[in-house]
Structures are given as structure tokens and as C-alpha cells.
Amino acid sequence: xxxxxxxEEPSVGAMSKSGLSxxxxxxxxxxxxxxxxxxxxxxxxxxxxxxxxxxxALPRATAARVGETxxxxxxxxxxxxxxxxxxxxxxxxxxxxxAPLVGAAAHExxxxxxxxxxxxxxxxxxxxLRPDRRVILTEPxxxxxxxYVLQGIAGLLGSRVELRLVPRAELAGAIDExxxxxxxxxxxxxxAERWPMxxxxxxxxxxxxxxxxxxxxxxxxxxxxxxxxxxxxxxGCGYKYLNGGPGAPSFVxxxxxxxxxxxxxxxxxxxxAAPFEFVDDYRPAPGVRRQLCGTPGxxxxxxxxxxxxxxxxVEMAALEGKGLALGxxxxxxxxxxxxxxxxTLASPREAARRGSHVxxxxxxxYAIMQALIARGVIGDFRAPDILRFGLTPLYLxxxxxxxxxETLRDVLASGDYRQPRFARRATVT
Amino acid sequence: xxxxxxxEEPSVGAMSKSGLSxxxxxxxxxxxxxxxxxxxxxxxxxxxxxxxxxxxALPRATAARVGETxxxxxxxxxxxxxxxxxxxxxxxxxxxxxAPLVGAAAHExxxxxxxxxxxxxxxxxxxxLRPDRRVILTEPxxxxxxxYVLQGIAGLLGSRVELRLVPRAELAGAIDExxxxxxxxxxxxxxAERWPMxxxxxxxxxxxxxxxxxxxxxxxxxxxxxxxxxxxxxxGCGYKYLNGGPGAPSFVxxxxxxxxxxxxxxxxxxxxAAPFEFVDDYRPAPGVRRQLCGTPGxxxxxxxxxxxxxxxxVEMAALEGKGLALGxxxxxxxxxxxxxxxxTLASPREAARRGSHVxxxxxxxYAIMQALIARGVIGDFRAPDILRFGLTPLYLxxxxxxxxxETLRDVLASGDYRQPRFARRATVT
Numbered sequence: 001x002x003x004x005x006x007x008e009e010p011s012v013g014a015m016s017k018s019g020l021s022x023x024x025x026x027x028x029x030x031x032x033x034x035x036x037x038x039x040x041x042x043x044x045x046x047x048x049x050x051x052x053x054x055x056x057a058l059p060r061a062t063a064a065r066v067g068e069t070x071x072x073x074x075x076x077x078x079x080x081x082x083x084x085x086x087x088x089x090x091x092x093x094x095x096x097x098x099a100p101l102v103g104a105a106a107h108e109x110x111x112x113x114x115x116x117x118x119x120x121x122x123x124x125x126x127x128x129l130r131p132d133r134r135v136i137l138t139e140p141x142x143x144x145x146x147x148y149v150l151q152g153i154a155g156l157l158g159s160r161v162e163l164r165l166v167p168r169a170e171l172a173g174a175i176d177e178x179x180x181x182x183x184x185x186x187x188x189x190x191x192a193e194r195w196p197m198x199x200x201x202x203x204x205x206x207x208x209x210x211x212x213x214x215x216x217x218x219x220x221x222x223x224x225x226x227x228x229x230x231x232x233x234x235x236g237c238g239y240k241y242l243n244g245g246p247g248a249p250s251f252v253x254x255x256x257x258x259x260x261x262x263x264x265x266x267x268x269x270x271x272x273a274a275p276f277e278f279v280d281d282y283r284p285a286p287g288v289r290r291q292l293c294g295t296p297g298x299x300x301x302x303x304x305x306x307x308x309x310x311x312x313x314v315e316m317a318a319l320e321g322k323g324l325a326l327g328x329x330x331x332x333x334x335x336x337x338x339x340x341x342x343x344t345l346a347s348p349r350e351a352a353r354r355g356s357h358v359x360x361x362x363x364x365x366y367a368i369m370q371a372l373i374a375r376g377v378i379g380d381f382r383a384p385d386i387l388r389f390g391l392t393p394l395y396l397x398x399x400x401x402x403x404x405x406e407t408l409r410d411v412l413a414s415g416d417y418r419q420p421r422f423a424r425r426a427t428v429t
Numbered sequence: 430x431x432x433x434x435x436x437e438e439p440s441v442g443a444m445s446k447s448g449l450s451x452x453x454x455x456x457x458x459x460x461x462x463x464x465x466x467x468x469x470x471x472x473x474x475x476x477x478x479x480x481x482x483x484x485x486a487l488p489r490a491t492a493a494r495v496g497e498t499x500x501x502x503x504x505x506x507x508x509x510x511x512x513x514x515x516x517x518x519x520x521x522x523x524x525x526x527x528a529p530l531v532g533a534a535a536h537e538x539x540x541x542x543x544x545x546x547x548x549x550x551x552x553x554x555x556x557x558l559r560p561d562r563r564v565i566l567t568e569p570x571x572x573x574x575x576x577y578v579l580q581g582i583a584g585l586l587g588s589r590v591e592l593r594l595v596p597r598a599e600l601a602g603a604i605d606e607x608x609x610x611x612x613x614x615x616x617x618x619x620x621a622e623r624w625p626m627x628x629x630x631x632x633x634x635x636x637x638x639x640x641x642x643x644x645x646x647x648x649x650x651x652x653x654x655x656x657x658x659x660x661x662x663x664x665g666c667g668y669k670y671l672n673g674g675p676g677a678p679s680f681v682x683x684x685x686x687x688x689x690x691x692x693x694x695x696x697x698x699x700x701x702a703a704p705f706e707f708v709d710d711y712r713p714a715p716g717v718r719r720q721l722c723g724t725p726g727x728x729x730x731x732x733x734x735x736x737x738x739x740x741x742x743v744e745m746a747a748l749e750g751k752g753l754a755l756g757x758x759x760x761x762x763x764x765x766x767x768x769x770x771x772x773t774l775a776s777p778r779e780a781a782r783r784g785s786h787v788x789x790x791x792x793x794x795y796a797i798m799q800a801l802i803a804r805g806v807i808g809d810f811r812a813p814d815i816l817r818f819g820l821t822p823l824y825l826x827x828x829x830x831x832x833x834x835e836t837l838r839d840v841l842a843s844g845d846y847r848q849p850r851f852a853r854r855a856t857v858t
Contacts, residue, residue, distance in 0.1 A: 044505050051508045058504035063496060066728065070495060074674055075487035076473050078807060079480045087675055114723025116697030117546060124585060140709055145698035145723065148711040152696030156553060156586070165709070190707075239724065245503055246516055246727035267581030268545030269574035278812050280569055280594070282577040294543025294574065295668065298675035299495065300726045378507060383707050 025398035038395040040310045050379040052392030056243030062306040069302040090301045097308045103225030110288045115250040118235040124265040126181040133180035140165045179209035187217040187355030192347040221356035223316040244304030252291045268293035323356035323393035333405040339412045357390040366424040371417035454827035467824040469739045479808040481821030485672030491735040498731040519730045532654030539717045544679040547664040553694040555610040562609035569594045608638035616646040616784030621776040627658045650785035652745040673733030681720045697722035752785035752822035762834040768841045786819040795853040800846035
């Protein structure tokens, strides 16, 4: 069932701009109002980093922020810093900073745990809001951890849950009066295809179901407007476009209208109404705070806060526009300049249907990506044949796209990806 | 039901050593083979830190270790560091370093999530191992998050689970053929009373039940031997005696004999047998690795590793002995030198029944602790009336005990804790 997404082949001609030159792209950088944001990041010289959709780059402010958290707050402040440095409020404070990036109110977002754990919470919570329904609807080929967590819920709750995997083209039609929740990833991790969030949410609501959106591959790159969409529940990743560092904590969105009704199955003490009363009986905190479970990891939160602060003053619509323009340029240049015999676009050609990465299929995709990385162009490979290029609008330049595509062109034309050192082995990226 | 622990009043006289002088304690420091371990910590001058059981002190190595993780591994290595700096193996590597501190084999421990999340996993897993039993047994007054998580499981699984809270004195006798799992905290967070882990585990096994031990208030201070005890499942805290920093990730122990049978309800991708194959169907990783859920927080793991490395060369039996000796000295001195009118020992007088902290009750406990903190002696208060003093054997000196008790003596004798500035308000420690 893998890769059974509806999108197949792009129609190439209409938007091809094969006349692009490197100078054209340099000129676009010169007038790019977002260009200064790159200065907020510490990018290794000589590298073109096209994997910010897997692990965001290091903001310049992070090391000092985390260092201060360690030496001043923890080292000198010790346990007092829960109060004096307000560690206790960090999950809500950082959540409130993420909120405007996804069109949420400040009190609708909080930082907690991992995306996997948060998906578990929200889907169990959604089932609790729909006690007479048992169907969880998602698509095959969704990001693996989403599918695995749903399978875990189904395994735990037995006949209470039926997990239905419906291919993308048929999914909207499969939402019906049996559906408790539709659980989808906004932007597909492989193809970058974007779900029409408003339409699917409206369809879910029309059938009395809830929609749970995983924003891992879109938050921090697209102009998400959870409020306008009428979103119910969502979560997203801290270490991709939010630049929070490897394994950064995740964020959870609960629309205000659901906050008092939604229960978390992971009812740890930090989600208690009065955790420091140390009483025996759980009483959920008001609002989104009940989505907290254990003691929050303060070092990870400090790094995530620095990552989110790198968005200060950035208008999300402009950011999305730049990311999609980078993607258009990438596709245009590949089609105009690379050997296309075995290289096919795996992402939508139409920018409005894409997220901020573009993917191509190639039977030698693994080796080609290794050869690119060896030449300083870092994208990633996704089995079985996807070359994935993240076009992070906060710190990438249009000229980087030219240079990356030229490197790809050289790798393909020279055939040097056929060297044994680039042959596939177990990989972790 | 709170505080319904069996231990009540200590018998004081037998072990009183009121003849102790500060010089006696300085002399003990001079011959303490563990004294050099203090050099591994960056303790603020002029402070006596008796709250390492809530948040461990900062190891000297941590800032550089985390800084390197940020600047070299993340900043320069970027996504490649999952391989090149072996981030992917960090949870197992740090787990293997924790293992000898709790008497486990290296492959029986892994670092993941929070203690609350890990308790959820292990108890749901234990229920899966005992499909015909529905009783989860614990004690009232257990650490709140343990109770809250168990209540969450009961709420989620409905009639599949019955949560029974049985007071400590009756608990062993309440383990019966209906019991799926006994879930207890090895050392009580308030009183420091220690459960006889071997006896309770044996009793559980005799009745066909499993024992799940929360080691949060003992790991890194007591000489735990999970192997010798025949323990089934356990978890512990990374930020108390393990010195991993605020909200550090937790560790999970699964005895080898249970590893292939135990399912995690939080079946995220990092617990998959082949997470980077990106297949749709969950297949649990072999061994303890299936207890991983989402992407591990690498900054938190780096700090925890530095904390655990501070135990290098330390023999746990000697460490436990020192912690208990510090506790004995603390109790002796309080009883010999402080105004005892309203101050009563809340911990067992007998060292072998205690963990590495000691607690006293006082009706003005909150204000007294604030006055102590204002004078540079940091312990903590636990509602409604507990003054708690952590005697962390890795970095405390016997002379610190003298100085702390002298400060307590002054605070009580002067009555300055009655100042309005020390009056109770909401507190977070």
C-alpha cells in the first residue's frame, strides 16, 4: 500500500522556465525581503542544505541560549529556576510563540513530548469526544509513525477502534457517519503533496467527525491558518522547519472549543490542575495545559524557543511564497538542465498543491543522493526511490537552488554515483 | 488517603549521636573515598544544595558536552549526525550506562520520553502480559504522576482495568490472583521510606503478577540490583540523582525475559524494527528498543549522558552507604541541636528502610523552608507540612550536613521564618 498517493505524473510544459540563469536567481536573492533571515542561522560554509524539512539548521542564538539555560538557570539557579526562570511556563510560552505560525490563538498551542506521543493523545482524546463512533480514517503511505501510533491505539483499544486506510483519491468520500476522526499529515513527507485542509476539515465536520492534522512537514514553511480552517486538533514537529534541534519537543494545538471536553489518556502530573498540591486524584488542568504529561525537558524547550524566535518579523504568507518559488525554480531547472531519462518528478507541479520540498524518483536514487552529499548538497533519500530536496524558505537562497541543480546535473551526467562507495546500505536520516 | 504510609513515629533514642561535632564531620569528609566525585559538579559557592533528589546539580562536563552537540554535531554535521555522531544509538548507549547503576544488563535499559509516559507504556504492556487479570495495585500517596497515569489508563481502558489503592501496611497481602501488576515507587518521595523490592516482587511472582518499579527517587543513590531482585519492569528519572538536567529524559528497564513479549501501546517509529524502511505496518524492534516511541531528544540525551558519566568509577554500595550515613548524621544533629517542639521525623529512623533523603514535618514547614532557602540551604517543601532534605551522596559533604542543620537550628530558634515574606504562596519545586 505504500506510496499509494493519488498524485502521479506532473504536466510539465506549462510552467517550465528553462530560460532561467544563475544571474536571474542571484537577482531574486537581491530583492528577497526574507533574505536577511538567513543571517539568523549558522550554516556550514560550502554546503547547500536541502534537508531542513528533516532537521532544521542551527540558529545562531541557540548555543548561547542553551548555554545560559545550563550554566545560569540550572547550574546557579538549580531547582529554584522552576520559579525564578519560569521553567514551569516554558511549554505554554513557546507554544504561544508557535501559535501565530500556524494561525492559532496563543492559548491553543503548547509544547510537549514528541509528535508520536502527541498523536496518541489527540486521537485517543478524539475517540473520547465521539463515543459512539469507532472509525479512524487515514491514508496508506502516511508518515510511518502516524500509522504506527494509530495501529498502537487500535491494538490497545481493541474493538473500540477500527483503523481504515483509504487511498488519497477516495479518502474524502470515505468520511461518513461512522468516522470518529480523520487523521492526516498536511504535507506528505515523500511527495510534498498538500491536503486541502479546509475542505477535508469541513467534510469531517459535515459528517460529525473530527479532523486531526499532523503539521510536521508544513508548520514553519506554509501559511497555515488553523483558525480559518476551523481545525479541531493538530500537532507538529519542533525539529524540522521550526529549527528546534534534533528530537526537539513537539507542539499540540487544541481549538478553544474542544479544550474543556478533550481528555488526555496520558494524564501526567504536569497536566494536572494543581500539580504542586500533590493530591492523589487527577484533575485536568484547564485549557491546552492538560496536554502536558511529564516534566518538560527544559534544554530542548530552550533550543526550540531559539528556533521559533528566528521567525520574528517573518510574515508566513511571504515565507510560503518564497518556499514555493524556490520549489518552482528547482523543478524548472531540473527539467531544463538535467538528464531526465530516469528522473521523474514525484511532487505536484502546481505550487499551490505542494509543501516546501520537492521530490524526484530515480531507480538509483540512493546512490545519487550519496553522491550529492559527497559534493556538499545535502538532501535525503526515502525508500524506495525518492530523492527529496527541502527548500527551507527561511535560510535558503535562490542561487542555492541553481548550485544544487548544477551539482545534480553533474552527478547524473558523470555517472559517478555508480561508484561502489555510494551503494545502498542501512541509512538513518 | 494522602500520606497513608505505614511508617509513623521514629524511635529516636537508640541511634542518637548527639555528641557529633563539626570537626567529626570534617574528619569524615577527609577520609571519604567518594569525596573527589564532588569535583565533577559545578555547585554555586555559598550554597548547600539539599534538593538533588528533585533536580540534580550540574556536572562540570555538561555545558561543553551539550555545546559540542549543538555546534559540532547539529550545526556542522546537520542531519548527517544521526549517522556520523550516532545520535540514533544514543538512547541505547545512555541506557547501557545507566544499567550498572540499577543492577541491570546493558541491553535491558533504554532512555526514552518522560517517567510518566514510560509508566504508561509499561503498565499497559504488563496488562497485555496478563490478559486475564484486570487489577493494578498501588498505594495511596504514591508519587502523584504515578497515580494520575494509572487513573488515565483506567479511564482509557474502562472495564479492562481496576485500579486498587491499598495502604502500605496492607499492600503485600492484597497481591492476589486477580493482580495483573503491582506498581510502586521504590523510595517514597515524601517520607523516603523504601519498599522491600525483593519481597514485593517475589510476592507478586508467587501470585502470578508482575511488579513495575518506579525508581525515580532511588536510582543513582541506592544500590539497586534489579537482576538479583528478579525485577520485571522498571523506569526512573533522569533529572534527580542522575543529574541529567531539568526535565531530562527517563529510562526504562525491561528484563530480558519479557522483552519479546512486551508490547508498547506507544508504538512510534523509533520502536519499529526498521524505522528507515518507511513501511506502513508496525513491527516492533527486538529487545528493549521497542520502548522508544518518537524521535529522541538529542540535547537532553547529551546532558543526561554527562550526568550519568559522573558516576564513572563509583561503587553503588559505597554510594548508598554514604547517602544513608549523611541521613543518619542529619537526623542525629537535628534531634540533638534543633528545637523539636513541632518538628517530627517523617522518615524511617532506620537507615536500611530509607532512601537518600530525610523529611521532617512541621506545621510551618513552608515558611521554614523559605527561610532556609533565603539563607542558602536549599531543600524543598511538600504539602501539607513536609520539609524535605536530599542528601545526594555524589556531591554532598558531611560538613554540609552540619552547616545545614545549624542553619535550621537558627531559623527555628530565631523564629524569623514567621516573617510575612516567607508565607505560603503557590510554589513549584
